[in-house]
Amino acid sequence: MDPELVAALQPILKDLAGPAGVLPEVRDEPWQDFEGTASAILYAADGSGTGVYIHLGVPFCAQVAPLADQVQDWAVEALCALGRSTSWPPCPEHPDRHPLRAVEHAGRAVWACPVTGVEAGEVGTLTT
Template sequence: MDPELAASLVPILADLARPGGVLPEVRDETWNDLPGTASAFLYAQDGSGQGISITLGRPPAQQIAELADQVQEWAVEALWTLGRPTNWPFCPRHPHSHPLAAVEIRGRAVWQCPTDRVEVADIGRLQA
């Protein structure tokens, strides 16, 4: 797997491993052959998969936020299939309303409340 893609996945997978999340099987399968990108696949327990990719050479925080958004889409589908709540990661400010949004702010990849734009945690440092 491309080292930039692998490094960007580390904090996101750490958050998925916390209660309420679900871990994918990550496969080094290229599906996106656009120049300047790296890609892989995430697979759920039911065998369904989704491609993920990043733009190479961007600042790490941008890559992590870009990738976290894609992984979040995968997680929502995987959780739905398992019959579990799909608002991952849940917003502690509005726990029954919406998930947090992955954004890059001032060189940091963070989970942010999409309603009031409050930063909740750096990506990779969600609390249980």
């Protein structure tokens, strides 16, 4: 797997490993061949898969934030299939209303409340 993709996935997978998350099986199966990108497929326990990708050669936060958004879509489906809350990662301000959103801010990839914009922490530092 492309080393930039591996590096960008690491903080997201760290967050997914928390009690509210679920970990995918990450397979080095490039599913698209757009120039300047790297891709892989995330698989859930039920065998369903979702493709994710990054743009190569851009700042790390510009890889992590959009990749976290893609992985979050996978996580919502995987959690739903397990009968668990799909609000991942849960918003500390509104835990039963919506999940946090991954955004770029000040050169960092962070999780933030989509309503108030309040940061909950950098991608890779969640404890929930």
